[in-house]
Amino acid sequence: MNKVRVAVAGASGRMGRMLVEAALNDDAIELASAFEQPGSAFVGRDVGETSGAATGVIIGDDARTAISAADCVIDFTRPEGTLRHLALARELGKAVVIGTTGLGTDDKVAVEQASRDVPVVFAPNMAVGVNAVFRLLEVAAKILDEGYDIEVIEAHHRFKVDAPSGTALRMGEIVARELGRDLEHCAICGREGVTGERKSETIGFSTIRGGDIVGDHTVLFAGLGERIEITHKSGSRMPYAVGAMRAARFLSGRRNGLFDMQDVLGLR
Numbered sequence: 001m002n003k004v005r006v007a008v009a010g011a012s013g014r015m016g017r018m019l020v021e022a023a024l025n026d027d028a029i030e031l032a033s034a035f036e037q038p039g040s041a042f043v044g045r046d047v048g049e050t051s052g053a054a055t056g057v058i059i060g061d062d063a064r065t066a067i068s069a070a071d072c073v074i075d076f077t078r079p080e081g082t083l084r085h086l087a088l089a090r091e092l093g094k095a096v097v098i099g100t101t102g103l104g105t106d107d108k109v110a111v112e113q114a115s116r117d118v119p120v121v122f123a124p125n126m127a128v129g130v131n132a133v134f135r136l137l138e139v140a141a142k143i144l145d146e147g148y149d150i151e152v153i154e155a156h157h158r159f160k161v162d163a164p165s166g167t168a169l170r171m172g173e174i175v176a177r178e179l180g181r182d183l184e185h186c187a188i189c190g191r192e193g194v195t196g197e198r199k200s201e202t203i204g205f206s207t208i209r210g211g212d213i214v215g216d217h218t219v220l221f222a223g224l225g226e227r228i229e230i231t232h233k234s235g236s237r238m239p240y241a242v243g244a245m246r247a248a249r250f251l252s253g254r255r256n257g258l259f260d261m262q263d264v265l266g267l268r
């Protein structure tokens, strides 16, 4: 069986390092290349240096060269970087796994357009457990469709730059869809001052940022006399990285199309 050759973008970032480790530990994956932005202090260093074991894969600063060497680029960076790498992958006919969050509406259109030419997995959370929770939320929302106020609470490390998290927003989208609501119109992100009574159709989002919290998400269904909470807590970033490797394997042999982790995990 041919291994899937992957290029890791943002290879020295928190997720980049995990992705490198997961790729090196996956028998079906070959770490073909790793790259960073030009000017990064990590360019020219072995990807294994930070974990103490040389691999022979040197961090480059030329995205085109790195993506050319692979079947699939795995990108957990920032929206600007992701869009640039996506365009290169489209031009070069390479598969793309996108974990980056915080993309705007136009950015998501660009992802959809690229997926007409190359296969793309785009998912705000690649951990199996979180994707199981997404399914549980569909069931919960169907049952708790009247008389329950819905709030999504998420907590992440102090370095996270986007809020609410991509996972929290996806949780809100899932619940809103099941209830026939449009999240664009019913989301309330934070409250302050004299807000008036809570409107029943809203879905609230609360964000905590602190220390080294890897990622916690709770969806609260609060009724009169009872509360239901569905919670996922991450203790490590490795499940995200392992999920990304599964996604890269899933895309192998596909010509095009837009997928998420529910497709990869066969949960649809």
Ligand SMILES: NC(=O)C1=CN([C@@H]2O[C@H](COP(=O)(O)OP(=O)(O)OC[C@H]3O[C@@H](n4cnc5c(N)ncnc54)[C@H](OP(=O)(O)O)[C@@H]3O)[C@@H](O)[C@H]2O)C=CC1
Residues within 6 Å of the ligand: 009, 010, 011, 012, 013, 014, 015, 016, 036, 037, 040, 076, 077, 078, 080, 081, 082, 098, 099, 100, 101, 102, 123, 124, 125, 126, 127, 166, 240
């Ligand atoms: N889908 C999922 O399962 C998960 C998604 N994420 C998402 O992944 C993303 C990255 O998170 P994390 O690893 O913590 O972030 P980090 O800041 O640790 O890493 C980001 C990496 O991307 C690089 N980078 C930043 N901007 C650009 C750019 N414009 N072009 C190219 N490279 C760039 C950074 O380089 P430099 O340091 O030089 O700026 C760095 O190497 C976030 O959007 C996060 O929400 C995180 C975990 C799981």
Ligand SMILES: O=C(O)C1=N[C@H](C(=O)O)C[C@H](O)C1
Residues within 6 Å of the ligand: 101, 124, 125, 156, 160, 164, 165, 166, 167, 168, 214, 215, 216
């Ligand atoms: O930035 C992070 O760390 C994470 N980001 C993703 C998100 O925004 O949902 C996934 C996970 O929660 C970790």
